Each structure stands twice: as C-alpha cells, then as structure tokens.
Amino acid sequence: xxxxxxxxxxxxxxxxxxxxxxxxxxxxxxxxxxxxxxxxxxxxxxxxxxxxxxxxxxxxxxxxxxxxxxxxxxxxxxxxxxxxxxxxxxxxxxxxxxxxxxxxxxxx
Numbered sequence: 001x002x003x004x005x006x007x008x009x010x011x012x013x014x015x016x017x018x019x020x021x022x023x024x025x026x027x028x029x030x031x032x033x034x035x036x037x038x039x040x041x042x043x044x045x046x047x048x049x050x051x052x053x054x055x056x057x058x059x060x061x062x063x064x065x066x067x068x069x070x071x072x073x074x075x076x077x078x079x080x081x082x083x084x085x086x087x088x089x090x091x092x093x094x095x096x097x098x099x100x101x102x103x104x105x106x107x108x
Contacts, residue, residue: 068093
C-alpha cells in the first residue's frame with residue numbers, strides 16, 4: 001500500500017499545485033485531504049480477484065435472489081455497509097446475477 005500512497009501523493013502534488021496565495025501549511029493540508037480521499041477509493045481498486053467453486057457461486061446467486069425476493073431487513077447492515085451505501089434494487093440484483101451467470105469477472 002505504500003507504493004500506492006506514494007504514487008497518489010506524487011499525482012496530487014503535480015495535479016494540485018500550490019497556488020500563489022496559499023501558504024505551505026495550507027497546501028499540505030489540501031494535499032492531505034486529496035490523498036486521503038484518493039487512498040480510500042483506491043483500496044477498492046487494489047483488492048484481489050476471488051475464485052469461487054460452482055457450489056459457492058450457486059450459493060451467492062441463491063443469496064442474491066433471496067435478497068431480491070424478501071425485504072431481508074436483518075441483512076440490511078451488510079447490504080448497506082452499515083448504512084454507508086444504498087442497497088441494490090431488484091433490477092440491479094438482476095443485472096448482477098446476469099453478470100455472474102455469464103462469466104464476467106467479479107472483483108472485490
């Protein structure tokens with residue numbers, strides 16, 4: 001993760017150069033905010049691809065269809081990442097199941 005952080009820092013320094021009326025402290029504070037937000041987003045991009053057995057895949061699909069067919073309120077915290085995300089609606093679950101069924105690589 002240090003290489004990723006260093007890359008993001010170099011990019012932010014280049015992209016968000018110091019303005020003439022900005023002190024060094026203000027510029028570094030602004031860079032820290034940009035780096036922090038980019039690093040948190042980038043962690044999702046650097047997750048490994050997982051491989052599922054046919055049995056595991058069938059279970060994932062069944063769970064998605066169960067989520068789609070019920071309110072599944074007891075699992076809302078999982079589906080929303082403790083309220084930070086909007087849960088998938090039925091159409092989005094359909095699309096996700098189609099992606100999984102037709103062999104599109106799913107990364108997490």
